Amino acid sequence: MGAGVLFAWCADGRVACPEPTSHRVGYGGGDMIAAYIGLLLSAVVCVLMFSLAYKASNGYRTSRYQSMMRYGKETQSMQDRQDLYRFGLTQPLRRDRSSWQTAGLSFGTMALIGSSALWFGPAVGQGGLSVIGFGLPILALFYICVSGSLAEIASAMPTAGSLSHASIVLGGVQWGRRTGWFHAAGHLVMLALFIGGCAYLTDSVAAWYFGYSSSVFSFICLAALIAVAQAACLQWGASWLGWLHGAGIWLQLLIGGLVIGAVIWLLWPDSYSAALLYQFDAAGFIEHVRPESYLIGLLLLMKLFLGMDGAAAGAEETLEPRVRVPWAIYLSTAYTYIGGLIMLTVVSLAVASAYGSGALLHTVMGAFGASSIALIAETAIASWGGAGFIILFVAVSLWTSGLQSMTVAARVMYSLARDESIPCSRWIGRVTTGGRITPHGSWAAAALALLLLTGAQLWWSNEMFIGLLAAAIVLMHIAYGIPIGLRLREMFRRRPSQRGGRREEKEGIWQDAPWHLGEWSGPVNAISFCWLGLTAALAVAFLSFDAAIAAMGLGLLLTMYETWVYMRARAGSRSSETRKLN
Known part of the structure; x- marks a missing residue:
């Protein structure tokens, strides 16, 4: 969003060409110390990422898992089929997804470009530029731990419903059903968020282009058209759907690169200091940001990491999922952080350089809820040139992320239907003779997402995107937290003298997993569980109590x-x- 706003306002002549930021904002010794602390925090995140990856690589070598890929894909497929038999499941689906296509489910559901377009402006408007400098590394520090915990679960449970099946093994059928319901609901809410963001942006631009007035009716109609197009794509485009999921990663990287390159080209060689990101100032640099506003900014940026588990939904269609799926979950989180930090840092400094201090920056960055998307459309209308292409790219990215989110939601619902844990299980859980999930789940996901979006529009009106985000955070964190909490309980109950029976069977599931963190698993799971519970409570307290x-x-x-x-x-x-x- 920041890049589109920057290009449009500069081209429209509302602000003069940017002067060097260093001429407008002074920096003292304390500011530079804060900048060094922020850079150190980013370095700590990188060290943690590499350390957990190294530990997981060692876990692969010490586990009892033996890869069959060296004997060919057919042999590996037989091993994958046998892994499903251990959980009482058959293999009705085709295993034809590559590592890249599986990673696309996680990367696309987190939606670096779409999430940045929707929430960068409101997050900075609430928490100031330091929400990028300090806040994003803090979020990454904890979500890297969460991704490690989820990767372990996906490696031990190579099924489309890994979270619910882990909960069944650790806590029983009821816990598995609860996890599955919250998991499916969280992905449906995120799907509604993508559909709504794409529809609102498209409706605003189309209203200007075709000369009609935007309304709730036009918004809902466009949202229905987008949802139908996505469900139809899942129904008739199954043969090239995997390619599209992999291409979605390249699309987001391309857009991110264009934004960074365009900002540098527009402002270079202007001088603006990175110390702006570490001052804890409000958006206009007039006063320090309040703690509660900073927390809201952090919560808004959490959407960058929601949906990291998406790759697990495609486990039963991926060759050697016990290795490829956990790495897809973990690396998607790491790359989203790295790409997001670079892009949002460049855009933040560019916006600060262009607008300087004062009320103008508050106007640009302070848009909240639906107003944020309306501002994106306004900037496209003001300058239908380079900014207009970026708006088109953002709309395409939102549509693609919605398609990947619908894919994940449909497969989570398929897993629940196979376990007969949701209504209409026979209808949703059908598989075609060609080994594809029937589109019933996709159409059901589209209908439920539209129902949620319509309800959010009626209940929250212009704040519907904030309400949906709060609900997504709470529901997804509950779904993540249940199996992680049950596993922690199992670790605390474990005694060296207790062997055999059910307990030994449970321990064997984790020991056989090729992606595991060994003795680090307990602390990482504990950090993840506490983080998920704390941030879910904060989302209820600071974003919307309606999420509870x-x-x-x-x-x-x-x-x-x-x-x-x-x-x-x-x-x-x-x-x-x-x-x-x-």
């Missing part, structure tokens, strides 16, 4: 469904007993 209501409402629906399942099973058992007596 949504989570409780989902829990109520789940309780009603479980009661219905229990009553139906009880009625069936009574009928069978009556037939036996007769």
Whole structure:
């Protein structure tokens, strides 16, 4: 968003060509010390990333897992099929996804470009530029731990519903169903967020181009058209869908590179100091940012890391998923942080250099909720040149991320349907003779996402994107936290003298996993669990209390469904007993 705003306003003549930032803002010794601390924090994140990756590589060499890839893809496919048999599952799906295509599910669902376009402006408007300098590394520091925990689970549970199946193994069927419901709901909310962002941006630009007035009706109609196009693509484009998921990574990298290159070309050789990112000043550099505003800025940037588990949804369609899927989860998180830090740092300094201090920067960066997307469209209209192409790229990126998010949601629902844990299980869980998931799950995901988006529009109006983001954070963090918490409980219960039976079977699942962190697993899981719980509570407190209501409402629906399942099973058992007596 920042780049589009910068290009349009400069081209429109609303601001003069930028003067060197160093002429406008003074820096003291304290500012430089803060900058060094921020750079040190970024270095700590990089050290953690490399350390966990090195530990996981050692875990691969010490595990009992033996790769069959050296004997050919058919042999490896037989081993993957055998891994599913261990969990009582068959292999109805085709295994034809590459590592790159699987990684595209995680990378696309996190949506570096789409998430930056939607939340960069509001995050900086709330937390100042230091939300990039300090905030983004802090988020990465903890989400790298979360990705490590999820990668371990995906390596041990090579299924489309790895989180729910891990919860079943560690806590029983009820915990597995709860995890699956919150997981599916979180991805559906993120799908609604992508569809809504793409529709709002497209509606604003189309209204200017075709001369009509934007309204709730036009927004919903465009959202329905986008959702139908994505579901139709999943139905009739199955043969090239994997290629599209892999191409989505290149698309986001291309857009990020264009933004960075265009900003440097536009402002070079202007001099602006990176110390701006470490001053804890509000957006206009007039006063220091308040702690609560800074927290809101951090929460908004969390969307950059939500959906890192997307690769796990394609595990049953990926060759050697116990190795490739966890690396896709982990590396997608790491690369999103690195790419996001570089792009948002350049854009932040460019925006600060162009607007300087004062109310103008507040106007540009302070847009919140739907107003943020409207500002993107306004800048495209003001300068339909380079900025216009960036807006088109952002819209395409949002559409592609929505497609990948719908793919993940459909496969999570497929996993639940196969376990008979959701209504209409037989309809959603069907597989074609060619080994493809039927499009029923995709159409169901599209319909549910549209229903959520319409409800959010009616309930929150212009703040619907904030409400949806808060709900996504809470639901996804609960889904991530349940299996991680159950595994921590299992670790605390473990005693060296206790061997054999169920406990040994559970330990064997993790020992056989080729991607594991060894003795680091306990501390990493503990950090992840505490982070997920804390930030879910902060999202409720600072973004929207309605997110807690949504989570409780989902829990109520789940309780009603479980009661219905229990009553139906009880009625069936009574009928069978009556037939036996007769």
